Amino acid sequence: MNDSMTTPAVILCRPQLGENIGAAARAMNNFGLTDLRLVAPRDPWPNEKAYAMAVTARPILDEAKLYDTLHDALADLNVVYATTARDRGITKEIITPVEAAKRLRKARPGDKTGLLFGNERAGLENDDVSLADCVITIPTAEFASLNLGQAVLLCCYEYFKAEDDTPRARVEHGPMHRKPTREELFQLFEHLEGELTRSGFLFPPDKVGHMTRAIRATVHRAKLTYQEVQTLRGMIVALAKGKHRVVKD
Amino acid sequence: MNDSMTTPAVILCRPQLGENIGAAARAMNNFGLTDLRLVAPRDPWPNEKAYAMAVTARPILDEAKLYDTLHDALADLNVVYATTARDRGITKEIITPVEAAKRLRKARPGDKTGLLFGNERAGLENDDVSLADCVITIPTAEFASLNLGQAVLLCCYEYFKAEDDTPRARVEHGPMHRKPTREELFQLFEHLEGELTRSGFLFPPDKVGHMTRAIRATVHRAKLTYQEVQTLRGMIVALAKGKHRVVKD
Numbered sequence A, B: 001m002n003d004s005m006t007t008p009a010v011i012l013c014r015p016q017l018g019e020n021i022g023a024a025a026r027a028m029n030n031f032g033l034t035d036l037r038l039v040a041p042r043d044p045w046p047n048e049k050a051y052a053m054a055v056t057a058r059p060i061l062d063e064a065k066l067y068d069t070l071h072d073a074l075a076d077l078n079v080v081y082a083t084t085a086r087d088r089g090i091t092k093e094i095i096t097p098v099e100a101a102k103r104l105r106k107a108r109p110g111d112k113t114g115l116l117f118g119n120e121r122a123g124l125e126n127d128d129v130s131l132a133d134c135v136i137t138i139p140t141a142e143f144a145s146l147n148l149g150q151a152v153l154l155c156c157y158e159y160f161k162a163e164d165d166t167p168r169a170r171v172e173h174g175p176m177h178r179k180p181t182r183e184e185l186f187q188l189f190e191h192l193e194g195e196l197t198r199s200g201f202l203f204p205p206d207k208v209g210h211m212t213r214a215i216r217a218t219v220h221r222a223k224l225t226y227q228e229v230q231t232l233r234g235m236i237v238a239l240a241k242g243k244h245r246v247v248k249d
Helices: A020-032 A048-060 A071-074 A098-105 A146-160 A182-198 A205-221 A226-248 B018-030 B048-062 B070-074 B097-105 B148-161 B182-198 B205-221 B226-248
Strands: A009-013 A034-038 A066-069 A077-083 A091-095 A115-117 A132-138 A169-171 B009-013 B036-041 B065-067 B079-083 B093-095 B113-117 B133-138 B167-170
Touching: A009 A020, A009 A146, A009 B205, A020 A034, A020 A048, A020 A146, A034 A071, A066 A071, A066 A169, A066 B113, A077 A098, A077 A205, A091 A098, A098 A115, A098 A146, A115 A146, A146 B009, A146 B018, A146 B148, A169 B048, A182 A226, A182 B018, A182 B070, A182 B226, A205 B079, B009 B070, B009 B148, B018 B148, B036 B070, B070 B113, B079 B097, B093 B097, B113 B148, B182 B205, B182 B226
Parallel strands: A009 A034, A009 A115, A034 A066, A077 A115, A077 A132, A091 A132, B009 B036, B009 B113, B036 B065, B079 B113, B079 B133, B093 B133
Antiparallel strands: A091 B167, A169 B093
């Protein structure tokens, strides 16, 4: 994101429940959006239930702007996408939240963007939708209905994710959790296979080669840290000692 | 998804608020998951607030299974991913919901899978996490906290999306909304440019070529349907008539 780009505004058109306004603010906060706009909310504003729901996102509610009409709420924006679940019967482009996020991220520097959401009961009116560039529909299972907070969450999440560089999979290592050297791993093999031979587990001799390779494959697959190799060797010592004790008793 | 694959179970470990159990059920229902498991919920079960929140997902609550211990809730599963926001200090693989969805979709046929969520106050205990294959962490903005319902929603959404084939962008056309033929488009150009010439808009002559090409580019970019071409021609007729009337008066 370059400096001249602002995050999208979230516009809630005639929302009914304070809880959902709070949930929307929380979702925005979780994914780095800040500009909340409320068009003619049903209940008086500021709303106690919205604040209770927002938790750490209260500053977003403090800064939320109130409008009488959707026209005024959208006036300074250059790009607006309207979310809707229903078919409109009007030829309009329908995009997924993923595509919306991609386009919002590609908006021209300086362009102000917005995500428009209808109310809990009926979503956006056709006249509201007619003020937007195109329509976002969130793919769901059949007969599904998303609530307002959920819809805002998914759109904000996709917007964040579009430029998030978190690796899809990673292993976090503490300072003691470096990878073992091959030598350390070979010592583990020697130790384990020695005790398994002494205990009679690696038997009969013509199977030992295959059994050993299978055990080593298991160890490799576990991608042990140095710390874990040491722990495992301690476990082998303890188990082998126990075995000897049983034999002695 | 092949027939022998079941959708992942959602396991809520010691959840506190009925509202969040209901929100989890609704999120599951929106994205096609059905197997909800509750481990030692704080409030008595069944819970009225959960049902109020679940809306159309009440059957999922009716079928939810109750367990005393996490051990029992996980016993029949082959693959379990634990969601957590905090660093555990233990070397464990951390994956995103996108990666989790991909792996869950690739589970061997017949393997039962599960997504494990901690409670509202503290998430999962380290001992709970130690029963899972690896950890899902949802990428968020700094200082963000997802609530339980939001976390379940995002994981279920990614699971659904991993095999959803909704096109990222599409235009839905009604029966009257076929694309115009080139001939119909050329008639529009001729009609529009004719009226613009008569009205004196296309002037001076040395600019007309460029102006005409710019107008045609705008028309192409709008990707008009046949219906819209007809509407536009009606608008041109009406506007041109008005203009003539003003001139006559």
